[in-house]
Amino acid sequence: AQKVTQAQTEISVVEKEDVTLDCVYETRDTTYYLFWYKQPPSGELVFLIRRNSFDEQNEISGRYSWNFQKSTSSFNFTITASQVVDSAVYFCALSEAQNDYKLSFGAGTTVTVRA
Amino acid sequence: DSGVTQTPKHLITATGQRVTLRCSPRSGDLSVYWYQQSLDQGLQFLIQYYNGEERAKGNILERFSAQQFPDLHSELNLSSLELGDSALYFCASSFGSEVTNTGELFFGEGSRLTVL
Numbered sequence: 736a737q738k739v740t741q742a743q744t745e746i747s748v749v750e751k752e753d754v755t756l757d758c759v760y761e762t763r764d765t766t767y768y769l770f771w772y773k774q775p776p777s778g779e780l781v782f783l784i785r786r787n788s789f790d791e792q793n794e795i796s797g798r799y800s801w802n803f804q805k806s807t808s809s810f811n812f813t814i815t816a817s818q819v820v821d822s823a824v825y826f827c828a829l830s831e832a833q834n835d836y837k838l839s840f841g842a843g844t845t846v847t848v849r850a
Numbered sequence: 851d852s853g854v855t856q857t858p859k860h861l862i863t864a865t866g867q868r869v870t871l872r873c874s875p876r877s878g879d880l881s882v883y884w885y886q887q888s889l890d891q892g893l894q895f896l897i898q899y900y901n902g903e904e905r906a907k908g909n910i911l912e913r914f915s916a917q918q919f920p921d922l923h924s925e926l927n928l929s930s931l932e933l934g935d936s937a938l939y940f941c942a943s944s945f946g947s948e949v950t951n952t953g954e955l956f957f958g959e960g961s962r963l964t965v966l
Contacts, residue, residue: 772957779852780940780957826893837883837906838955840893 738762739829741841748817749849756812756844758827764788769803769810770828770838780826786810817848853877854958856941862964868929871961873941875922881905881944882924883955884916888937899924931965938962 740759748754760769771783784794786803794801798815814821824845828838853876863869875882884896886909895908899918910916913931918924928935942957 770954777959778938778962779959780942781852782954782956785954828893837895837898837908838885838893839895842892 738839739827739841741827741844743844744842745845745847747847747849750818751816754814754817754846756825756827756846758810758812758841760808760810760827760829762829762831764831767829767831770830771801771812772826772828774824774826774843776823814846819848819850822846822848852956852958854941854943854956856958856961858961859959860962862966863931864966865931865933867931868927869931869963871926871928871939871963873924873926873958875924875943876956879943879945879956880922881946882918882922883942883944884924884926885940885942886937887940887960896926928963933965936963936965
């Protein structure tokens with residue numbers, strides 16, 4: 736069973752638009768961690784955020800914000816006032832105790848920001 | 851720059867061959883993880899080493915093996931290569947044996963393997 740679902744395969748926006756990436760996860764663990772990674776066209780994986788299952792506070796970092804809702808098992812990511820440099824594939828990932836905290840990645844969402 | 855170094859960046863080889871991918875973790879990190887990114891399987895965990903010992907195994911084929919050396923660098927060996935092994939292979943490192951210990955997992959830039 737897929738543990739992390741990113742239903743949006745591709746999103747295309749015009750610069751300065753906001754874009755929200757959905758992430759729904761599945762786990763039976765009470766302690767788990769959720770991550771977002773960015774993969775720009777150059778290919779590397781860039782860490783964006785980690786959130787543990789006991790901290791449901793939303794977080795904002797510059798133009799990035801994250802909305803964690805345990806009730807709906809979602810950890811959504813919003814880019815405000817998107818820029819061309821935000822064009823990348825974004826991955827949501829889950830780590831759980833039952834899997835030795837190894838990361839299970841979603842399929843990724845490709846974001847294209849047009850000038 | 852994550853501090854994790856992977857070589858080679860690109861590798862093209864033929865079916866049936868064997869290749870070795872190398873990873874140097876960030877200074878001070880004891881854990882090394884290998885992940886495979888392919889078009890059909892996405893990003894998948896292969897194997898983890900912690901301070902020289904195998905710690906966890908994921909979806910790693912028997913044709914693949916890895917090791918971590920005393921200087922903590924790691925090598926992933928892929929043998930009897932098939933077309934389907936073409937993928938981007940990532941190495942990541944962390945200080946502790948679990949991702950939770952450090953809060954983030956630092957990934958290298960990956961080694962892109964093409965099997966023809």
